[in-house]
Amino acid sequence: MKDQFQSGPLHGKVNNKEERFSSSGFILAAIGSAVGLGNMWKFPYITGQYGGAAFFMLFVICLLLVGLPVLLAELTVGRGGRGNASTSLIRLSGRKLWGGFGFITILGAFVILSFYAVVAGWTLHYAMLSFTGKLFEHKDYALLFSNFNASWMPVFWQFIVMLLTGFVIIRGVSAGIEKFNKILIPGLVILLLVLCVRALSLEGAGEGVAFFLKPDFSKLSAESALVALGHAFFSLSLGMGAIMTYGAYVDKRQSLGLATLAIGIGDLAYAFLAGLIIFPTTFVYGLEASQGPGLVFVALPAAFSAMPLGAIFGGLFFVLLAFAALTSMISLLEVPVAFVREAFGWSRKFSVVLLTLLCFLVGLPSALSLGDKAPWLTFGGKSFFDWMDFVCSNIVLPLGGLVVTLFVGYAWKGAAEEAGLSTWWLRLWMFMLRYVAPILVLLVFLYSSGILTF
Numbered sequence: 001m002k003d004q005f006q007s008g009p010l011h012g013k014v015n016n017k018e019e020r021f022s023s024s025g026f027i028l029a030a031i032g033s034a035v036g037l038g039n040m041w042k043f044p045y046i047t048g049q050y051g052g053a054a055f056f057m058l059f060v061i062c063l064l065l066v067g068l069p070v071l072l073a074e075l076t077v078g079r080g081g082r083g084n085a086s087t088s089l090i091r092l093s094g095r096k097l098w099g100g101f102g103f104i105t106i107l108g109a110f111v112i113l114s115f116y117a118v119v120a121g122w123t124l125h126y127a128m129l130s131f132t133g134k135l136f137e138h139k140d141y142a143l144l145f146s147n148f149n150a151s152w153m154p155v156f157w158q159f160i161v162m163l164l165t166g167f168v169i170i171r172g173v174s175a176g177i178e179k180f181n182k183i184l185i186p187g188l189v190i191l192l193l194v195l196c197v198r199a200l201s202l203e204g205a206g207e208g209v210a211f212f213l214k215p216d217f218s219k220l221s222a223e224s225a226l227v228a229l230g231h232a233f234f235s236l237s238l239g240m241g242a243i244m245t246y247g248a249y250v251d252k253r254q255s256l257g258l259a260t261l262a263i264g265i266g267d268l269a270y271a272f273l274a275g276l277i278i279f280p281t282t283f284v285y286g287l288e289a290s291q292g293p294g295l296v297f298v299a300l301p302a303a304f305s306a307m308p309l310g311a312i313f314g315g316l317f318f319v320l321l322a323f324a325a326l327t328s329m330i331s332l333l334e335v336p337v338a339f340v341r342e343a344f345g346w347s348r349k350f351s352v353v354l355l356t357l358l359c360f361l362v363g364l365p366s367a368l369s370l371g372d373k374a375p376w377l378t379f380g381g382k383s384f385f386d387w388m389d390f391v392c393s394n395i396v397l398p399l400g401g402l403v404v405t406l407f408v409g410y411a412w413k414g415a416a417e418e419a420g421l422s423t424w425w426l427r428l429w430m431f432m433l434r435y436v437a438p439i440l441v442l443l444v445f446l447y448s449s450g451i452l453t454f
């Protein structure tokens with residue numbers, strides 16, 4: 001098949017190496033997309049809620065059996081179509097309808113970014129508070145968190161993280177996305193290891209480690225399995241067009257199978273190490289690991305305040321979170337940027353400036369809905385922020401995953417050639433995409449959208 005780097009509308013305009021990833025740059029950028037707030041902010045508390053070590057095992061199984069095949073499917077579509085998450089599907093199938101489905105994932109990426117940026121902003125604020133020691137002047141961390149949300153500071157930080165994201169993307173794929181991931185990911189690994197050693201050397205850390213690693217299968221339920229699968233999707237950045245968009249910048253010679261494996265291992269290793277930080281820390285200081293989204297911003301500050309050199313470790317922890325969030329935000333913003341460049345022929349600069357500002361504005365109600373400034377932003381028992389998270393994570397994401405799965409499993413005949421797998425792997429991949437993944441993803445969708453209940 002002819003490489004469309006030169007002829008595809010997205011790249012024809014640019015037509016140079018700046019819009020391509022190097023092999024290692026691509027893997028780091030994709031790991032950067034996968035590793036994010038999800039691993040530290042969502043994963044520990046759902047693990048706490050749905051069965052500890054047994055849940056972690058389910059997560060690993062879902063990641064391997066369903067997550068990786070769908071990840072490979074997204075990469076294959078991206079590289080085969082060499083366009084954005086909508087045009088790649090159209091180009092490969094010759095049907096506009098598939099492009100319409102792809103467009104939903106682009107909208108999803110844009111909306112997810114709008115509220116993801118709010119949480120990313122919190123991490124920068126908490127890093128500052130921690131390094132300056134101000135975090136530990138307080139004793140009631142729940143109150144501190146709600147006072148913070150009642151102020152304008154979340155909006156300020158949300159703006160800053162959006163600017164940072166735009167600043168990276170405006171430089172293009174090679175000089176921006178790849179270069180920054182090459183700096184941030186090693187930084188992230190170092191921080192992760194330092195914090196891991198700190199957490200594991202706390203006195204009494206063993207109990208937390210045991211909770212995380214000794215499975216109690218009686219705690220598992222069908223619900224745990226669906227939550228684990230949904231999280232595997234979120235964690236690998238599937239269903240939002242991000243991996244498809246990155247795939248469009250990958251060289252033809254790159255082995256997509258090996259890349260998939262590397263990204264999966266990277267994400268899993270990060271989740272594992274995150275667990276080794278969070279569970280010992282929460283157990284040692286007698287905190288609840290299952291207390292929900294507040295775990296990181298309410299429970300952990302209490303732990304850091306009691307820990308020797310807590311200001312430094314707390315600060316490093318929130319910087320780690322900020323790095324992880326930023327590399328995911330970069331992949332999310334690139335999805336709509338690639339779309340408008342291709343659809344309207346706009347320059348990268350103009351597209352990035354416009355979408356960065358627009359996404360900040362769209363995120364404002366999310367940021368404001370968590371304080372008491374705008375009570376009307378809470379309706380149906382959920383804040384605007386929670387609604388956005390609910391719709392994107394529980395509806396758009398599994399639907400997006402389903403679209404790619406069905407597209408590669410049934411609609412696109414050239415998938416096997418583009419993926420370049422050996423016969424055995426190809427058979428396994430197709431089997432998962434045709435028969436296993438669609439059923440499981442559909443179940444996740446029915447469950448997480450509230451149609452199926454237990």
Ligand code: PFF
Pocket residue numbers: 033034035036037038039109112234235236237238239240241242243328329331332
């Ligand atoms: N994988 C990211 C995380 O775990 O935080 C979140 C994410 C990024 C989801 C990009 C979807 C996406 F397209």
